[in-house]
Amino acid sequence: MLVFLLLLAACAGFNNPDGWAPPEVAEGTLYVSLDGGELSAVDPETFDVLWKFPASDEEVCGNEAAAQKRDLRGIYAAPVVSEGIVYIGAWDGNVYALDAVTGNCVWDFESNDPIIGGLVLAGDRLFAASTDGNLYALDPANGNETGRVHAGDVWTRPALSGDRLYVADVGGTMRAFDTETLDEVWDQPFSVGAGFLTDPVALNGTIVVGGLGEELYGVDATTGDEKWSFGGATNWFWGRPLADGDAVYATNLDSRIFAIDAATGQRLWQFDALAPVRGGAVVAGGVVIAADKSGNVYGIDPESGNQVWNGPTEIDKKVLADPYVLADGSVLIVTTGGDTFTVSPADGRLTTVDIR
Numbered sequence: 001m002l003v004f005l006l007l008l009a010a011c012a013g014f015n016n017p018d019g020w021a022p023p024e025v026a027e028g029t030l031y032v033s034l035d036g037g038e039l040s041a042v043d044p045e046t047f048d049v050l051w052k053f054p055a056s057d058e059e060v061c062g063n064e065a066a067a068q069k070r071d072l073r074g075i076y077a078a079p080v081v082s083e084g085i086v087y088i089g090a091w092d093g094n095v096y097a098l099d100a101v102t103g104n105c106v107w108d109f110e111s112n113d114p115i116i117g118g119l120v121l122a123g124d125r126l127f128a129a130s131t132d133g134n135l136y137a138l139d140p141a142n143g144n145e146t147g148r149v150h151a152g153d154v155w156t157r158p159a160l161s162g163d164r165l166y167v168a169d170v171g172g173t174m175r176a177f178d179t180e181t182l183d184e185v186w187d188q189p190f191s192v193g194a195g196f197l198t199d200p201v202a203l204n205g206t207i208v209v210g211g212l213g214e215e216l217y218g219v220d221a222t223t224g225d226e227k228w229s230f231g232g233a234t235n236w237f238w239g240r241p242l243a244d245g246d247a248v249y250a251t252n253l254d255s256r257i258f259a260i261d262a263a264t265g266q267r268l269w270q271f272d273a274l275a276p277v278r279g280g281a282v283v284a285g286g287v288v289i290a291a292d293k294s295g296n297v298y299g300i301d302p303e304s305g306n307q308v309w310n311g312p313t314e315i316d317k318k319v320l321a322d323p324y325v326l327a328d329g330s331v332l333i334v335t336t337g338g339d340t341f342t343v344s345p346a347d348g349r350l351t352t353v354d355i356r
Contacts, residue, residue, distance in 0.1 A: 018036050018074060018320070018336050019033055019036050019037065019073075019074030019075045019076050019091065020076055020278070020279070020320035020321040020336070021033040021039075021075040021076055021077055021078055021079075021321060022077075022078050022279070022321045022322035022323070022324055022334075023078070023321070023324040023332050023334050023340075024078040024079070024324060025044050025324070025326070025327070026079070026081035026086075027081050027084070027100060028044070029041050029042065029043070029044065029050065029081075029100065030042040030043070030044040030047075031078065031079050031081070031086065032334055032340070032355070033075045033321075033334075034334070034338035034340070034355065035338055036073065036074050036075075037054075037071060037072035037073045037074055037075065037090065037091070037092075038052055038053070038054065038072070038075075039052065039053050039075060039079065039086075039088055039098075040052050040355070041086070041100070041103060042355055044326065044327065047340075047353055047354060047355045047356070048355075048356065049355060049356060050103070051102060051103030052103065053096070053098055053103045053105070054070040054072065054105075055103065057069055057070065057071070058070065059105050060105065061096070061105035061106070061107055061108040062105065062106055062107040062108070062142075062143075070092075070105075071092060072090035072091060072092050072094070072096075073090065073091040073092050074090065074091035074114075075088060075089075075090050075091070076091070076116045076117070076118075076155075077089065077116070077117060077118030077119070077157055078118060079119075080118070080119045080120070080121050080126070081100060082121055082140070084099065084100045084101065085097050085098065085099065085100060085106060085140065086098040086099075086100050087119050087121070087126060087140065088119070089115030089116075089117070089118070089119050089128050089130075090114075090115060091114045091115070091116065092114070093110060093111045093112060093113055093114055093115060093130065093132075094108050094109065094110050094111070094115070095108065095109040095111070095115065095119065095126070095128045095136075095138065095143065096108050097140070097143060107142055107143035108143060109128070109136070109138055109143040109145070111128065111130035111132055111134065111136060112130065112132035112134075113130050113131040113132035113133075114130070114131050115128055115129070115130050115131070116131060116154075116155045116156075117129050117154050117155055117156045117157045117158065117199070118156075118157030118158075118199070119157070120157065120158050120160050120165060121140060122160055122163075122165065122179045123179065124139070124140070125137045125138070125139075125140070125146065125147075125179060126138040126139070126140040127158060127165060127179075129151055129154035129156075129158060129167055130154070131153050131154065131155065133150055133151065133152060133153055134148045134149070134150060134151065135148065135149050135150075135151035135154070135158075135165075135167055135177065135182070136148050137182065147182050148182075149177060149182040151167045151169065151175060151177075152167070152169025152170070152171050152173055152175075153169050153170045153171060154167055154168070154169045154170070155169075155170050155197060156168050156196060156197065156198065156199045156200065156209075157199040157240075158199075158200065159199065159200040159201055159202045159207060160179070160202070161202040161207075161221060163178060163179050163180065164176050164177065164178065164179065164185060164221070165177045165178075165179050166200045166202065166207050166209075166221070167200075168196035168198075168199075168200045168209050168211075169195070169196060170195035170196065170197070170211070170212075171195055172191055172192045172193060172194050172195050172196060172211070172212075172213070173189045173190070173191045173196075174189060174190045174191075174196060174200060174207070174209055174219065174224075175189045175190075176221070176224060186223065186224035187223075187224070188224065189224065190217075190219050190224045190225075190226065192213055192215070192217065193213060194211060194212040194213030194214075194215075195211050195212040195213075196209050196210065196211040196212075197210070197211035197212060197236060197237065197238045198210045198211055198216075198237050198238060198239065198240055198241055198250075199240040199241075201240065201241045201242075201243050201248075202221060203243040203248070203262055204262070205220065205221050205222065206218045206219065206220065206221060206227055206262065207219045207220075207221050208241045208243065208248055208262075209241075210230075210237030210241065210250065211236060211237055211238070212236050214231065214233045214234060214235060214236065214237070214252075214254075215229050215230060215231045215233070215237075216229070216230040216233075216237055216241065216248070216250050216258075216260065216265070217229050217230075218262070218265050227265070228264055228265030229265060230250075230258070230260050230265045230266075230267065232258065232267050232270070233252045233254050233256065233258070234252075234254040235252055235253035235254035235276070236252065236253045237250055237251070237252055237253075238251075238252075238253060238278050239251035239252075239277060239278055239279050239280035239281070239290075239322065240280035240322060241280065242280055242281045242282065242283065242288075243262060244283050244302070245262075246261065246262050246263065247259050247260065247261065247262055247268060247302065248260045248261075248262050249280075249281045249283075249288055249290075249302075250281075251277035251278070251279065251280055251281055251290055252276075252277060253276040253277070253278065254276070255272065255273045255274065255275055255276050255277065255292065256270050256271065256272055256273065256277075257270065257271040257273060257277060257281060257288070257290055257298070257300065258270050258271075259288075259302070259305060268305070269304065269305030270305065271298065271300050271305050271307070273290070273292045273296065273298060273312075274292060274294060274296050274312065275292040275293050275294035275296060276292060276293050277290055277291070277292045277293070278293055278320045279291060279319060279320060279321055279322040279323065280322045280323075281323075282322070282323050282324065282325050282331060283302065283325075284325045284329055284330070284331050284345040285329055285345030285346060286302070286345070287299045287300065287301070287302070287308050287345040287346075288300040288301075288302050289323055289331050289343065289345060290323070291315070291319040291323060291333055292319065293318060293319060293320065294316075294318070294319075295314065295315035295316050295317045295318060295319050295335065296312040296313070296314055296315070297312055297313040297314075297315060297319075297323075297331075297333060297343050297348065297350075298312050298313075299313075299343075299345060299348050308348075309347060309348035310348075312348070313343055313348040313349075313350050315333065315335065315339075315341060315350065317335040317336070317337060317339055318335055318336045318337070319333060319334075319335050319336070320336055321333075321334050321336075323343075326342065329345060330342040330343065330344055330345070330351075331343045331345060332353070339352075340352075340353040340355055341353055
């Protein structure tokens with residue numbers, strides 16, 4: 001219960017979840033959450049809004065006879081998009097399937113608690129982990145439940161590698177499931193003394209995950225045994241670790257960004273930011289780019305850890321979402337107030353984006 005209360009406080013409270021879904025381009029459309037509990041589909045070249053969901057307070061999903069109140073309250077993960085359908089999970093406990101062209105709701109599925117982690121599509125199954133303790137397997141065509149298994153209180157997007165799904169919970173346990181049978185495939189779960197907050201990331205037979213315990217772990221994807229742990233931080237790892245080549249770039253709420261050897265867990269370098277960093281990092285134009293909570297954006301040399309630009313680019317607005325690399329090589333930053341900017345990897349030049 002204490003962990004749950006701490007997490008709620010960090011998310012701006014149970015009654016006012018902000019959401020920090022990262023922007024993402026899929027099938028030629030930019031999806032971004034500019035307001036809490038709302039998803040916008042945007043033309044990535046003109047930045048014109050194509051549709052929003054929910055478009056009104058009440059929406060019809062599928063074959064419902066009448067519109068129902070839709071208050072998503074918060075979206076914390078990027079959508080999954082496949083074959084013209086957009087799938088999202090929301091704080092209201094529902095999974096929604098939306099038509100990618102119109103934004104109309106095709107179907108919805110109700111769990112018993114908020115869905116904070118991202119969804120995963122694996123073949124003919126859509127997986128959703130709810131904070132009610134269950135991992136749900138859904139038919140992506142109609143939202144019908146095809147299976148469920150206990151996975152713990154999950155706040156992260158599971159990692160998919162081959163026919164295995166790796167699910168980490170805020171109790172500090174990570175499990176590996178067979179995507180067809182939902183059987184656990186490790187002899188025992190990987191467990192530590194503090195909860196997991198980062199999305200687990202698959203990298204060359206290793207699952208990288210971290211969280212409340214101020215440590216980042218490399219776990220053998222086949223056996224669930226610990227390969228390495230990195231304990232150089234003094235606060236929570238919350239941003240999604242970025243695996244790039246032989247390094248893992250990890251942000252921390254202690255206002256530092258770390259480069260860690262992916263094979264050994266040894267520190268390669270650390271970079272001191274001016275404020276806590278909740279979102280993850282990206283690599284664009286050969287530069288590691290991350291934004292702290294106060295809106296300072298950093299460009300870092302991936303080899304040395306030195307700052308590339310002449311100081312941070314200052315947005316002066318709260319940033320919690322991961323940045324995103326656009327097709328032109330610029331990096332899109334979305335603030336919690338819905339303001340959007342692009343940053344040039346070469347020099348940190350800031351451009352305001354008018355999404356309308």
